[in-house]
Amino acid sequence: MKLFRKDSYVRTWLHHAWEICNNELKMIFTDGGAIIIFFVGGLLYPVLYNYVYGVGMVDDMPVAVVDMCHSSDSRRFINKVDATRECEIAYDCIDMLEAEKLMQEQKVHGIIYIPSDFSEKLAHLEQATVSTYADMSSFLYYKCLTMGTSYVMLDELKTIQAEHYAAAGFSGEDAAMLIEPVRREENIPYNPAFSYTIFFLAAALMLAIQQTLFYGSALLAGTLREQNRSFASLPDRLQGVGMGRVVLGRAAAYMMVYTFVGTVVLFLVPWLFQYPQRADMWEVFILMLFFVADCIFFSFTWSTLIRRRETVFVLFLFMSPVLMFLSGVTWPESAFPDLWRWFSYLFPSTFGCRAFMNLNTAGGTIVTIAPQLFWITIQTVVYYMTANIAVFVENRVIKRRIERQAIRDRIAERLGIDRDKDAYIIGGKEGVERLRQRREGKIG
Amino acid sequence: MKRFFKTLGLVVLRELKIIRIRPIFLLASVVVLAFNAFFYTTFLRDGLPHDMPIGVVDMDHSSTSRNFASQLDATQLGRVIHYDDHRVAQSDMQRGRIMGYVVIPEHFNAEVQAQHRPTLPFYINSLYFVGGALAYKDIMQMTILTGGAVERQILRMKGTNEREIMGRIQPIVLDQHQIGNTTTNYGIYLNNVLLPGVLEMIVILLIIYAVGQELKYGTSKHLLKMARGSMETAMFGKLLPYMVIFLALGLSLVFFLYHWMHYPLSGSIWNMCVGITALVLASAAVALLIISMVPTLRLAISVGAIYSILGITMAGFTLPVDGMPELIRPLAAIFPLRHYYLFYVQEGIYGAGFAAWWPYLVYLLLFLFLPALGFRRLRHAYEYLDYPRN
Numbered sequence: 155m156k157l158f159r160k161d162s163y164v165r166t167w168l169h170h171a172w173e174i175c176n177n178e179l180k181m182i183f184t185d186g187g188a189i190i191i192f193f194v195g196g197l198l199y200p201v202l203y204n205y206v207y208g209v210g211m212v213d214d215m216p217v218a219v220v221d222m223c224h225s226s227d228s229r230r231f232i233n234k235v236d237a238t239r240e241c242e243i244a245y246d247c248i249d250m251l252e253a254e255k256l257m258q259e260q261k262v263h264g265i266i267y268i269p270s271d272f273s274e275k276l277a278h279l280e281q282a283t284v285s286t287y288a289d290m291s292s293f294l295y296y297k298c299l300t301m302g303t304s305y306v307m308l309d310e311l312k313t314i315q316a317e318h319y320a321a322a323g324f325s326g327e328d329a330a331m332l333i334e335p336v337r338r339e340e341n342i343p344y345n346p347a348f349s350y351t352i353f354f355l356a357a358a359l360m361l362a363i364q365q366t367l368f369y370g371s372a373l374l375a376g377t378l379r380e381q382n383r384s385f386a387s388l389p390d391r392l393q394g395v396g397m398g399r400v401v402l403g404r405a406a407a408y409m410m411v412y413t414f415v416g417t418v419v420l421f422l423v424p425w426l427f428q429y430p431q432r433a434d435m436w437e438v439f440i441l442m443l444f445f446v447a448d449c450i451f452f453s454f455t456w457s458t459l460i461r462r463r464e465t466v467f468v469l470f471l472f473m474s475p476v477l478m479f480l481s482g483v484t485w486p487e488s489a490f491p492d493l494w495r496w497f498s499y500l501f502p503s504t505f506g507c508r509a510f511m512n513l514n515t516a517g518g519t520i521v522t523i524a525p526q527l528f529w530i531t532i533q534t535v536v537y538y539m540t541a542n543i544a545v546f547v548e549n550r551v552i553k554r555r556i557e558r559q560a561i562r563d564r565i566a567e568r569l570g571i572d573r574d575k576d577a578y579i580i581g582g583k584e585g586v587e588r589l590r591q592r593r594e595g596k597i598g
Numbered sequence: 599m600k601r602f603f604k605t606l607g608l609v610v611l612r613e614l615k616i617i618r619i620r621p622i623f624l625l626a627s628v629v630v631l632a633f634n635a636f637f638y639t640t641f642l643r644d645g646l647p648h649d650m651p652i653g654v655v656d657m658d659h660s661s662t663s664r665n666f667a668s669q670l671d672a673t674q675l676g677r678v679i680h681y682d683d684h685r686v687a688q689s690d691m692q693r694g695r696i697m698g699y700v701v702i703p704e705h706f707n708a709e710v711q712a713q714h715r716p717t718l719p720f721y722i723n724s725l726y727f728v729g730g731a732l733a734y735k736d737i738m739q740m741t742i743l744t745g746g747a748v749e750r751q752i753l754r755m756k757g758t759n760e761r762e763i764m765g766r767i768q769p770i771v772l773d774q775h776q777i778g779n780t781t782t783n784y785g786i787y788l789n790n791v792l793l794p795g796v797l798e799m800i801v802i803l804l805i806i807y808a809v810g811q812e813l814k815y816g817t818s819k820h821l822l823k824m825a826r827g828s829m830e831t832a833m834f835g836k837l838l839p840y841m842v843i844f845l846a847l848g849l850s851l852v853f854f855l856y857h858w859m860h861y862p863l864s865g866s867i868w869n870m871c872v873g874i875t876a877l878v879l880a881s882a883a884v885a886l887l888i889i890s891m892v893p894t895l896r897l898a899i900s901v902g903a904i905y906s907i908l909g910i911t912m913a914g915f916t917l918p919v920d921g922m923p924e925l926i927r928p929l930a931a932i933f934p935l936r937h938y939y940l941f942y943v944q945e946g947i948y949g950a951g952f953a954a955w956w957p958y959l960v961y962l963l964l965f966l967f968l969p970a971l972g973f974r975r976l977r978h979a980y981e982y983l984d985y986p987r988n
Contacts, residue, residue, distance in 0.1 A: 187896050198904075206911055208923040215920075231770075257777070258948040260940075263918075279765040283773050290779035291943040292918045293787055297731065300774065307770050308742070314769045331713045335748035338741050339717050342734070345724035350917045353727045373896075464810075464895050467903045468626045468803045472796055474907060476637055485784075486697060486729030488677075489647030491640055508694055511725050518692045525693070576615045582820035 167399060174385070174403030181374055182411060187463075191370040196415045199362045200355065200423045210351030215298040216244035218253040218262040225273035231284065231310055235266060240302035253287075263289040264299035276314060294350075344430070344516045355429060356515045357483045357507040359419055363442075364449045364503045365474055367412060371450075372457035372466040380462050382597050386548035397542045405450045412446045420510070432517030441509055441523065448502040448530045451537035458544040481507035505529045555595040563593075602831065609825050609835025616808075617839060623808070624843075627800050631847050634796045635789075635854060642785030649677040652733055653687040653699030656680060660707035666744055670700070675736040691723050697733035698722040700741075710748055718744070728784065778947030779862060786861050790946060791915040791939050793851055794874060798881045798935050799906035801844050805885035806902045808840060809833075809976075810895035814987050818980040829977040833886075841882065848874040864949025872959070873941045880934035880965035890972025893979035894986050909933035937961045 182188050217235065221228050236243040244262055247253040253265045265287040275282040286303050288296040312333050319329040345352045378384045385400055420442055424431050431438075460466045479485055480498040490498065498504040509526035512518045520527075551558070566573045577589040591597050617623045654667040671678040679696055681687040687699040700720040709716035720737045724730040746767045753763050776782050812818035825832035852870045856863045863870065885902060892898045912919070912926075913935040919927050930936045937958045944955040979985055 187900070190900065202904075202908070203911070206908070206922055206926055207917055208921070208926070210917060210921065212918055212921040258944070258950050258954065260943065275765075276769055279762050279769075281765050281768060282770050284770055285773040285775065287775045287777055289947075290776045290782075290787060291939075291947055292915050293784065294916075294918055294921065296776060296782065303772055304738075307772055310770055311768065315766065318766060318769070327713075331715060332749055332752060334745060335710060335713070335715060335752070336741065336745045337715055337717045338738075338745075339719040340734075340738075341719060341721045342724050342730075343721065345730075348724050348727075348731060350727070350921070353725055356725065464807065464814075464899045465622055467899050468622060468807050469630070471803060471903050471907065472630055472634060472799060475792070475796075475910065476634070479638075479641060482694070483725070484727050485642065486647050486650055486726055487694075488649065488651055488729075489644060491643065494637070494641050512692055512694055515725055516692045516694075516723070518689075522689060522692050571618075576619065579612050579824075580616055580619070580820075581815065581817040582823070585817060585820070588815075 170396060170399045171403035171406065174400055175406040178374075178385075178404045178407035179410070181378075182370075182407065185374060185377070188370045188374050191366050191373065192411060192415055195369070196362050196366040196419050197423070199366075200359055200419060201426075203358055204351065204355065204423075204427050207351040207354060210349040210354070211347060212294050212298055213239055214242035215240060215264065215295060215302075216262045217241045217264040217266060217299065217302075218245040218247050218256050219243050220247045220250055220253050220265065220267045222270040223268050223272040227273040227276055227314075228268045230313075231268065231306060232266070234306040234309060235302055238302040238305055240298040240305075257287070257289055260289075260291075263292075263295040266303065279318065297348075352430065352515065353483060355424075355427075356511040357478060357481045357503075359423060360445065360506040360510045361474065361477055361481070361503050363412070363416055363419055363446065364452070364501070364506065365477075366415070367408065367446070367449045368453040368456065368470075369466055371408060371453045372460040372470075373463055375457045376460040376463040376466060379460075380597075384548060384552060386545045386552060397545045400545055401451075401454060401538065401541045404454070405447070408450045408453075409446060412450070413443070416442045416446050420514075424514075430515055432515065433513045434519070437520045438510075438514055440520065441506075441513060441527070444527055444530050444534070445502060445506040445509075448506070448534045448537065451534055451541045452502050454541035455537050455544055458548060477501055477503050480504050483507060483511065499529070499533075502530060502533055505533075556593065559593045559595070601826075605824070605826050605828070605831050606835045606838075609821070609832060610838055612821070612824060613808075613836050613839045623804060623840075626804055626807075627843055627847060630800055631793075631797060631851070635793055635851070638789050638792060639785065639859060642788060645781060645783035645785055646675075647729060647732065648674050650675055650729055650733055650736075651679050651696045652676045652737065653679050653681050653690060653696040655682070655684050655687045655699060655701045657682075657684075657704045658702045658706040662707040662710065663702040666700075666702060666740065669743070670736070670740050673736055673740070675732050688721070691721060694723065694726060696723070697726055697729040698737060700737055713752075778864065787915075789855065790861065790942060791913055791935070792910065793855070794848075794877055794938055794942075795906075795910040795913060795935050797844070797848060797851060797874075798877060798909060798938075800847075801878055801881040802885040802888070802902045802906045803899065804844075805837065805840060805882050806889045806898045807895070808836065809886065809889045810893070810898050812836075813893055813979055813983060813985065814895040816983055816987070818983060822980055829973070829980065832980070833976075837882065837886075841878070844878045844882070845875060848878045863946050865945035865951060869945045869951070869955075870942070873938055873945065873955075873962075876941075876959055876962035877934055877938040880937075880962040883965045883968045884934065886969040886976075887972050890969065890976035890979075893976060905933075909935045912936060913939045915939050931961070934962055934965055 182192070219232050221232060232243055235241050241264065245256055247256065250267060256262045257265055267285040269283060272282045286299055288299045290296055315333045316329060319332055324332060385404060420438060480494065480501060481504055505526040509523040513523050563573060573589060574586060577585040581588065588597065652670060654670065656663045656667060667678050667680065670676050681699070684701060687696070690696050691699060698721055700718065702718065703716060706716050718741055720741070722730050722734045749767050750763055753766060758766065779786055812821055821832050821836070822829065825835065849871055852867060852874050855861045856867050856870060888901050888905070889898045892901055912930045912933050914930055919930050941955045941958040944950045
C-alpha cells in the first residue's frame with residue numbers, strides 16, 4: 155500500500171515527529187533545572203502548602219471581654235463564647251482601654267463589650283446590645299469573632315426566650331413554636347468547617363501543574379534560544395515545512411512527562427494528605443489529560459516571549475497569585491469585573507481549577523464539568539494554532555537575525571549610543587566579542 | 599575618597615548601560631508592580647462581592663415562600679435564582695454556578711400557620727471561600743428574619759405591644775465593629791500586604807538576577823577590574839541604581855495606597871514610608887545572601903522564587919500564623935514581609951506609633967547583616983567564576 159511506503163508523507167511525518175519528541179525528552183532529562191521544576195516543583199509546592207496550612211483553621215482565637223454588667227446573664231454569654239470552637243476568652247478586662255491595649259499588642263484579636271444595662275434590659279423585655287470589635291489585620295480573625303458570637307447570640311435567644319415565655323405562662327410546644335417557628339437545617343457538604351486548606355489545595359494542585367509546565371518548558375526554550383539552537387530552526391532542515399511536526403512532536407514529549415507528573419500531583423498528593431477525593435478516578439484522569447494538553451500549547455505559545463533561560467521566573471512569577479484569584483475560588487466569578495473575566499479566559503487554570511474542584515472535591519461527574527471541558531477544548535485548539543504561528547514567526551525572525559542586529563545598530567547610532575563601547579564597558583573584551591558574534595548571527 | 603567616588607561612578611554608569619540594554623529590569627520591576635497594583639485594586643474594587651447567585655427551590659408556591667425569595671433577592675449580598683427541582687439546584691451548586699441554596703418544602707406555609715414548626719434546609723458550597731461564607735451569612739440572616747416574622751405574627755395575635763415584641767423576638771443584638779477596616783472591604787485588607795509582598799518578590803528576583811547574570815555571562819571579572827579589585831565598591835555601585843528604582847517604587851506604592859486610593863490609615867504615611875524602605879532593604883539583603891550561597895543564577899533564581907512566594911503565605915495575613923502547625927510558626931520570622939505586616943498592623947491599623955513598631959523595624963534592619971555571611975563566597979565566585987553557569 156502507498157501509505158506504508160518508505161517515503162510516504164505519513165511515514166516521514168511520523169518519523170520526524172518521533173525524532174523531535176525524542177530530542178525534547180533527551181533535553182528534559184539532561185537538564186537539571188527542568189528536572190527540578192517538573193518533578194520536584196510540581197510536588198513540592200502542594201506538599202509545602204499542606205504543611206504550612208496544616209488543618210487551615212484558627213481555633214480558640216484569644217478574645218478579651220469587658221463585662222460592665224457582672225450579672226448571671228452576661229457571665230452565661232461569656233462562658234458560651236469561651237465554649238465555642240472559634241473563640242477563647244483569654245482576658246477579662248476592667249475597661250475598654252485595657253482591652254484596646256491588648257488588641258493593639260496582638261494578644262487578643264477581638265473584644266466583646268457587654269454594657270452595664272445588659273441584664274436590666276433583658277429583664278424589662280427590651281433589646282440588649284452586645285458590642286464586638288474585630289481585629290481586621292486578618293479576615294479570619296473577623297470570621298472567628300463573628301461566627302463565635304453569632305452562634306452564642308442565637309443560642310442565647312432561645313434560652314432567654316424560653317425564660318420569658320415560661321414566665322408568661324407558655325410552655326412545651328407552645329413555647330417552642332414561639333422560640334423557633336421555623337427550624338433551620340444547615341448543610342455544608344463539601345467543606346463543612348470552612349477549612350482554608352481544602353479550598354486552597356483544590357485550586358493549588360491544578361495551578362501547580364500549569365505553572366511548573368509553563369516555567370519548565372519556557373526555561374528549556376529560553377536555554378535553546380540562548381544557545382542559538384531553537385526548535386524553531388528545525389523547519390529549515392525539513393525544507394521549510396513541518397511546523398505541525400515540531401509542535402506536536404514536542405507536545406508528545408511533554409504529554410508523556412506530564413501524564414506522570416499530573417498523576418502524582420492529582421492522585422498521590424491528595425491521598426498522602428487524606429484530602430477528600432469524591433470523584434471517579436478515571437474521570438479525574440480524563441480531565442487531567444484535557445488540561446495537560448491545554449497547558450502544553452498554552453506554554454508553547456507564551457514561552458515565545460522568553461529569550462533567556464532564567465527570565466521566565468523574573469518576569470512571570472507574580473502571575474501565580476493572580477491566577478489563583480482568576481480561578482474564582484476565593485472571589486466568586488459573579489463578582490469579577492468584565493475586563494478580568496475576559497482576561498481569565500486566557501488561562502487554562504481558570505477552567506482547570508474549577509473543574510477539578512467541582513469534580514473531585516464536590517464529587518461531580520464528567521457531565522458536571524462539561525462547560526469547563528468545553529472551554530478547555532476551545533483553548534487547546536486556539537493555543538495549538540498560535541503555537542504553530544509562534545514557531546513560524548520565530549523561524550522568520552531567526553533567519554533575519556543578522557538584519558535585525560544591523561537595524562539595532564542603526565537605531566543606536568541615531569540615538570547616539572555606541573554599542574561597541576557599551577559592550578566593552580559591560581563585559582570587557584569578551585563582551586565586544588559576544589556582540590560581534592551576535593552581529594554575525596552566531597548566538598541569539 | 600575622591601578615587602572611590604570616581605570608581606563608584608564608573609560602576610554605576612556601567613550598571614545603567616546594562617539596564618538600558620536589557621528591558622527585563624524595568625519590565626520586571628516597574629511594569630510588573632504597576633500591573634499588580636492595577637489588577638488587585640480593580641479586581642477587588644467592590645470591597646465585598648454583592649449579588650451572588652443563591653438558589654431557592656420553591657416547592658411550596660405560597661405567598662410566604664415567594665416573599666422569602668424576594669426578600670433574599672433584595673439583600674445586598676444575594677441574587678436569587680429560582681429552581682423547581684431540588685436535584686437541579688444541587689447539581690448547579692456542584693458546578694459552582696450558585697454559592698448555596700434554600701429549599702422551601704411543600705406545605706411550608708400551611709405548616710407555619712398550623713404552628714407545626716416546619717424545617718427550612720439550606721445548603722452551602724464552602725469550596726468557594728469568600729462566596730460560600732457570605733452566602734452562608736446571607737441565608738442564615740434571612741431564615742432568622744423569617745422565624746422572627748412568624749413569631750411577630752403570633753405575638754401580635756396574642757396582643758403583645760410592639761415595643762415588647764422586638765425584645766421578645768430578638769432579646770440580644772450584636773453591634774459589630776471592624777477595627778482598621780470599618781467597611782469589611784476585602785480589597786483594602788488584601789492590598790495592604792499583598793502589594794508590598796509583590797514588591798518583595800520583585801526585589802528578591804531582580805537583585806538575584808542582576809548579581810547572578812555577571813556570573814552567568816562571565817562579566818564579573820571585568821566588573822571587579824573596573825572597581826579596582828574592590829568587591830565592596832563593585833557591589834555597592836552595582837546595587838545602587840536598583841535600590842533607587844525599588845525605593846522609588848516602594849514610596850510610590852505607599853502614596854498610591856494611602857494617598858491616592860485613600861485606604862484607611864490610623865498612623866502617619868511617613869511612618870509607612872519608613873516601613874516600606876526597611877522592607878525593600880531587607881529583601882535586597884536576603885537576595886544577596888541567596889546568590890552568595892548559591893552562586894549559580896538558575897538555582898539562585900529558583901530558591902528566590904520559592905522563598906518569595908512562601909513569604910506571602912507566611913506573612914500570616916491570609917491564614918494567621920497561629921493557625922499554622924506549631925513547627926512551622928517560628929519559620930515565619932525569616933521572611934521580611936512578616937515583619938512588615940506586623941509593622942503595618944501597628945502603624946496602619948492601630949496607629950500605635952514608634953513605641954509599638956520599633957521591634958519590627960529592628961528585625962527588618964537585622965536582615966541587613968545577612969549579606970556579610972556570604973560576601974567572601976560571592977567575591978570568590980566573582981573572581982574565579984568556578985561555579986556551573988547553567
